[in-house]
Amino acid sequence: MIDPALRRGPGERAHGAPLASLVGVSIPRLYAYHRALRQAQEAGKTTITSHGLAALLGHTIASTQIRKDLSALGPLGRRGQGYAIDPLAEQLAWVLGLEHDWRIAIAGFGYLGHAFASFITAREARFRVAAIFDQSPAVIGQTWQDITVQSIGEMDRVLAAAGCNIGVIAVPAGAAQPIAKRFADLGVRALLNFAPIALDVRAPVIVRNIDLAGEMSILTHRLTLDLVADGDDVEAGAGSF
Amino acid sequence: MIDPALRRGPGERAHGAPLASLVGVSIPRLYAYHRALRQAQEAGKTTITSHGLAALLGHTIASTQIRKDLSALGPLGRRGQGYAIDPLAEQLAWVLGLEHDWRIAIAGFGYLGHAFASFITAREARFRVAAIFDQSPAVIGQTWQDITVQSIGEMDRVLAAAGCNIGVIAVPAGAAQPIAKRFADLGVRALLNFAPIALDVRAPVIVRNIDLAGEMSILTHRLTLDLVADGDDVEAGAGSF
DNA sequence: GACTGTGAATACCTTCACAGCA
């Protein structure tokens, strides 16, 4: 596990602490802070405390945790006052890479690929879907927001021109691995994978898996625990299942 | 964080260790094992070693980790031989709750809700979509696999009859919280939430969030680190972004 | 007084090393 590139941001702008100090902070948490800060901005606020942020997040994250995370980014708060929202949001956006434009290629334009495209472009202005691929002749040639769905066979040619940074894999499990390899060979260094298999990709390429069935299994596991407990206490219960 | 109900499974069947000993094992990992075991079963195998399992999982999980996890479920392996696949898969299925039938209600039947319904019913035979709700008049009345999409206003009436155990929230962020409350009030104790907000639900109800934008932010964060490093080394590079 | 920043303490999860068995 080598974490490369731990220097400061480029240019004149001081981006607080070197990113090396980010050990121990979870990026999705930082993203949640950023989201909450935008919300506070829209509400007209200019400062916020760690407790206020925790409240905006439904107290799913402790204020202590928030302070620890934010202090890792640099001296952004004022003791006794709280955090100034604008510079904090800006700093978070920089750390999260939200100040760049990202070009996304989607492989597999079924319902899932379609849903992802709509969701992510609505959520982050700088996320652009730049290429869409599918295998099915029924889908190829369709357009989505000016983008024409291309054949998977065209990936090599199209991707070279489209210059995408992020690949999304929304194809059936059986088709995922070769597509991951193709993305990797074409220089796409970040993959979001919805297929329920472990992709085999090498070093500079990073993968995040969205494990829908795995998340469901957490729910069914917990519900089963409840069933066992209830069964012990109330003798078989109302027989719903 | 109280983990309720930590006794054995019911009935004559011995389900190995009490589930209390499952501290430290991640349920998605157990689910991955189960998936790999089914794969091995289909390939005609009857036993497998922890190393063999690791290989099936693309070595994303260490064999030591696998042994630790499985040993928490009871004495399922034989030293020198490996694990007998059938009883192991059965035990995992029980722990994961995969031996029950689960009735799923989906709120929000846009592309995402649709994709989820198709995906999850294809993956697990005992997951059934039993009710679908949407707000849009254009969607209400459509059918999916014999299920008619109902108005969200009908949730109270329909859910009482449908007897669902799991609610899936695939509506816009603004609509998510009231729907979560409604699910909770109607006795649905497990929610899978795709909306990018922290739901406020109380004690017996459990929530899992699928945070698509959060996962994307991990990718953009890592890519930004690379950018900073490359920029330092190659002076602005090829100017792709 | 209010709130941030942070070392120390704790809890948790993973890896290691090896004992125990077939």
Added chain:
DNA sequence: TGCTGTGAAGGTATTCACAGTC
């Protein structure tokens, strides 16, 4: 010999307690 099972060690994330600052 081959592989599981597990205490011990190591590492990482979270919480606590409080010092520091406005």
